[in-house]
Amino acid sequence: MLILMENRFIDRDVISINDFNRDDFLALFKCAEMMRDHEKSENRHLFSGRLKRRRLAELFYEPSTRTRTSFNTAITELGGCSDGFSGIEGTSVVKQESIRDTILMYNANHFDVLVMRHPLDGSVQWAADVSDVPVINGGDGMNEHPTQAMLDAFTLHILNDNRLDGIRVGLGGDLMHGRTIRSLSQALALFDNVSIFWAADDFFKMPGDLERLLINRGVKVERLDTPEDVLENCGFYYMTRPQTERIVGKSAQEVRELLQRYRITPERLERFKGKILHPLPINSQLAEIDNLVYYMGCQGFLEQAENGIFVRKALLYLMMPEEGYTLFRGVLNPEINRSNNRIFREVNEGGRKDGNGEKIVRNIEDGLVLDHLKPASAEEIARELMLVEGGYSCITASVAGGGEGKAKSFLKTNLHGLSERELKRIALISGEPTVNLIRNGGVAEKFVYLLCGNDNCVTRVVKEDVPGKFYYDGEIRCGYCRRPYAPENRKISGGELNRYAGSLPRRG
Numbered sequence: 256m257l258i259l260m261e262n263r264f265i266d267r268d269v270i271s272i273n274d275f276n277r278d279d280f281l282a283l284f285k286c287a288e289m290m291r292d293h294e295k296s297e298n299r300h301l302f303s304g305r306l307k308r309r310r311l312a313e314l315f316y317e318p319s320t321r322t323r324t325s326f327n328t329a330i331t332e333l334g335g336c337s338d339g340f341s342g343i344e345g346t347s348v349v350k351q352e353s354i355r356d357t358i359l360m361y362n363a364n365h366f367d368v369l370v371m372r373h374p375l376d377g378s379v380q381w382a383a384d385v386s387d388v389p390v391i392n393g394g395d396g397m398n399e400h401p402t403q404a405m406l407d408a409f410t411l412h413i414l415n416d417n418r419l420d421g422i423r424v425g426l427g428g429d430l431m432h433g434r435t436i437r438s439l440s441q442a443l444a445l446f447d448n449v450s451i452f453w454a455a456d457d458f459f460k461m462p463g464d465l466e467r468l469l470i471n472r473g474v475k476v477e478r479l480d481t482p483e484d485v486l487e488n489c490g491f492y493y494m495t496r497p498q499t500e501r502i503v504g505k506s507a508q509e510v511r512e513l514l515q516r517y518r519i520t521p522e523r524l525e526r527f528k529g530k531i532l533h534p535l536p537i538n539s540q541l542a543e544i545d546n547l548v549y550y551m552g553c554q555g556f557l558e559q560a561e562n563g564i565f566v567r568k569a570l571l572y573l574m575m576p577e578e579g580y581t582l583f584r585g586v587l588n589p590e591i592n593r594s595n596n597r598i599f600r601e602v603n604e605g606g607r608k609d610g611n612g613e614k615i616v617r618n619i620e621d622g623l624v625l626d627h628l629k630p631a632s633a634e635e636i637a638r639e640l641m642l643v644e645g646g647y648s649c650i651t652a653s654v655a656g657g658g659e660g661k662a663k664s665f666l667k668t669n670l671h672g673l674s675e676r677e678l679k680r681i682a683l684i685s686g687e688p689t690v691n692l693i694r695n696g697g698v699a700e701k702f703v704y705l706l707c708g709n710d711n712c713v714t715r716v717v718k719e720d721v722p723g724k725f726y727y728d729g730e731i732r733c734g735y736c737r738r739p740y741a742p743e744n745r746k747i748s749g750g751e752l753n754r755y756a757g758s759l760p761r762r763g
Contacts, residue, residue: 362388623692
């Protein structure tokens with residue numbers, strides 16, 4: 256049996272493309288090509304004893320055909336077995352079981368690796384944080400789908416004479432709402448002299464943060480007017496379906512009309528000498544790729560789908576050693592729950608004053624003040640925290656705010672402190688609240704509470720209890736969904752912001 260000299264994947268989570276480098280990809284391609292060669296030589300089961308008695312958990316909170324089935328095929332052909340769920344019906348998720356608890360129960364049931372798909376961005380990173388065994392991202396919301404990018408990049412690699420340097424790829428369809436575009440383009444950015452061309456309606460355009468990231472990594476990114484323009488400039492065209500399950504504000508008819516200009520048809524492919532790829536499934540009603548393209552020589556998406564088996568088989572082969580297993584600890588590391596989403600501010604001894612010139616902290620010996628709240632939000636926050644029902648004092652008011660002259664709310668209460676759940680509830684009502692902890696009549700601590708601005712981020716779901724974490728790679732980014740975050744609170748000084756950024760973990 257062939258053993259690769261260097262294994263870069265053993266016991267490793269597969270959460271984001273950004274966690275891997277060029278050499279990682281080339282090592283994976285080498286192993287996947289080995290799996291492919293044995294398949295094509297009718298020796299599929301050569302490695303059937305490699306993962307004997309290994310167990311793969313498939314935790315699919317959302318529907319899947321290719322990803323789930325190919326992982327199941329991969330573990331079976333390597334001698335292991337799989338279990339899990341596809342859809343939450345019949346699971347304890349319908350009883351409001353959290354992601355954390357679901358993951359821990361699968362750890363307790365002696366699974367060796369978990370593959371998870373979930374509608375919330377960053378959810379699989381949280382699963383990996385709490386899991387004892389490796390976790391593979393099978394797609395988290397609109398965020399990433401790294402194994403899809405791996406198989407897409409592998410397909411491009413073998414179709415392009417085993418090289419990705421200098422490749423020219425066209426992107427089409429829904430670039431805004433789909434996770435496959437985000438993952439594939441970042442995978443290609445690991446290679447040299449890559450060019451990406453795209454054409455899409457503004458509603459489907461490439462996200463600005465993704466385009467900036469690619470350009471910063473040396474990728475040429477160019478928006479063109481039509482699919483014909485893109486096809487003329489590339490050797491491979493990667494089409495995607497409209498993510499109707501994630502699109503809000505547009506009817507199916509509106510989506511169909513927007514897409515019509517960008518459909519891939521035989522007429523558009525008359526002079527195209529390359530390959531058409533698609534992560535699948537194709538939306539049969541909207542038909543972003545015309546049915547007749549299936550029968551053309553430039554169709555490459557069926558081979559691409561089969562490559563998913565070889566890549567996922569290679570990944571599992573590399574991730575799990577033949578001997579040994581991970582014992583269930585039954586204990587969570589407290590470090591997992593540590594957050595870094597508070598920008599601590601300098602305490603102003605003079606004190607902020609209300610509209611009557613009185614200090615906001617006056618008449619509070621021990622308690623807290625919430626400041627810089629959205630207009631009229633203090634009353635809503637008081638109701639959300641059930642301050643009156645809990646027997647706490649509750650004073651809300653508004654003051655003129657800043658140079659813009661906008662009113663802002665504040666809330667004074669003798670509530671001694673706030674839990675993380677309470678802070679999240681406040682931030683969901685009024686972003687970036689300033690929290691003043693009052694002790695012995697003075698401000699003992701003052702901080703701005705940050706909550707990721709991505710509405711679909713797992714950190715914004717109160718009941719999931721995911722700690723707010725950020726890191727710095729030239730921009731402040733959420734540690735879970737990895738979207739950039741720019742504080743908007745005008746009271747945060749440049750020095751305070753710089754100190755905060757300097758305290759964050761570095762990546763990239």
